[in-house]
Every structure is written in C-alpha cells, then in structure tokens.
Amino acid sequence: MKTTETPGPIASFIRFVVCGGGVTVLSSIVLVQLEARMSLLLANALITVVGTLLANELHSRISFGSDRRGWRMHLESTATAFAAWLVTSVAMLTLHHLSAHPAVLLEQAVYLTASGVAGLGRFLTLRLVVFAKKSSPLEPPVREEVVLAA
Template sequence: MAASIAYQTHAFRSIGTSSAPLASFARFVVCGGGVGLASSWLLVLLADRMPPALAAAGVTVVSTLLATELHGRFSFRSEHTGRRRHLQSALTVAAASLVTTGALLCLHALRPDPGAIWVQSVYLGASAAAGVGRFLVLRAVVFSTGSHRFSTGSHRARSLPGGAWSPPAERRGAAAVRASEI
C-alpha cells in the first residue's frame, strides 16, 4: 500500500501543478515578445538596405526559426526541435497571421474608415487571441510530451476497486497497484 501512495504522489507531481501551464505561458510571452521586439528593430535597420518586402520576409523567416528554438528550449522545455517542429511552428505562425489579417479585413468591411484606435484595438485583440491559440497548439501538439499530450484510450489511468487507481500500462512498474493486492 505504501508503494501505491508513493506512486500516486509521484504521478501527481509528474502531472504538474496548476501553475506549470502559467509558467510555460509566461516564458512563451517573454520569448515571443523578445523576438518580436528584436525583429522590429532588425526590420528598421534592413529597410534602408533592401526592398521592404524582402526585408520583412527575411526577418519573418529568421525570427520564426529563432522563436521556435527559444519556445522549444525555454517555454516548453523540449530537448529536440528538429525540422518537423520548425515546420509545425511555422504553420502556427501562418495561422496566426491569417487570424490577424482576417480580423482587420472584417473591420474594414464593417467600417470603411475605422481610424487608428479601431485598427490598433482589433489588431491587438486578434494578435492576443492568435497568440493564446498558438501557445495551446504548440504546447499540445508541437512540443508535447507525455504529460502534455491529450489522453486517449490506453493512455488513461484506470480506477480500481476501493478508490485506488492504476497508471497506464506503459508506465506500470513495481510500484503499481495490482487489482489482486487490493
């Protein structure tokens, strides 16, 4: 029984506390915000040396690669980034861009001359929503670990008689409670 309590305590700690996603989100905001600020300064520096569209495209590619590495290592504490994760992260950037662009297009459809306050409000609101969505996708899909991945079927812990529970089959070890021991 003591082994069961020890395993349950370990399992609870491995799931994390409620602050773990908030800490991860804070790191996500700091990394993404830092890369965003650095990118804007780089864009200003490059704008005089090359066509603005080319400078913007180059800065976008470099900043996306850098942000993906930072998010992987610091925001989500992942050891490996790799090409697949870079591609998935780039797709979340593209989706976020579609959200902000769509929001501005809707604003201009509803108000042909919206003014700077409306444009900034809609853009910042859409950017915040897209950022939260991007964080959720990166956390749940791109940089997921066993503890972040959504559970399905055989990955769920099972309840046993008497209120005890059994960990998923792939994580059962000597400390796991067997139904016959209860």
C-alpha cells in the same frame, strides 16, 4: 535523447510571451538596419523567416522545455504562426469590410484583440500538441504536478 522538465502552464506562458516578444523587438531593430541596405519587402521577408526559426527554437527549448528538434518541429510551429497571421488578417479584413474607414482606436482594438486570441490559441496548440511530452507504450504517461501556493 535527454529529457527536460516541462515548466508548468503559467511559467510556460510567461516564457512564451517573453521569448516571442523578445524576438519581435529584436526583429524590429534588425529590420530598420536591413531596410537601409535592401528593399523593405525583402528585409521583412528575411526577418520573418529568421525570426520565426529563432522563436521556434526558443519556444521549444525555453517556453516548453521540449527535446524536439529538426524541420518537423519547425514546420509544425511555423504552421501555428501562419494560423495566427490568418486570424489577425481575417479580423482586420472583416473590420474594413464593415467600415471603410474605421477609427484608429477601433482598428487597434480589433487588431490587438485578434492578436491576443491568436497568441493564446498558438500557445495552447504549441503546449498541448507540438511540444507536448509524448510517452511510449512502455512508459506511463508524463504527468505534471500542480502545486498551489497557500
């Protein structure tokens, strides 16, 4: 197994946002194309599965420079996406429980805030748990050097 260099936290975060955002934009374009050929629910389910698998691979290889591959990595990474979905769903359900007809700006503010919190939580979980470099008992732990620009 070849080892790749782990990008620093800021580079990882930027890559995480670009990869995830890129897959989301691509998914929205493909969704429109598929919707013309099948039901919206089926198209969305297909796009969600394929988009999640693609994002998992991109995050593994690009965002976190990980050597992890296979179904276990996909299951762990997908679990973080599911947890993020739960966070945004609970936030929106809570808002609609507190206010039957919230203003559009309030609804967007709650959704975007929950998405940001969930995304940050997902990033931290992926970086620190799912794609963290594991050292064997015979090797010293992998340490990253932090370089501060003057």
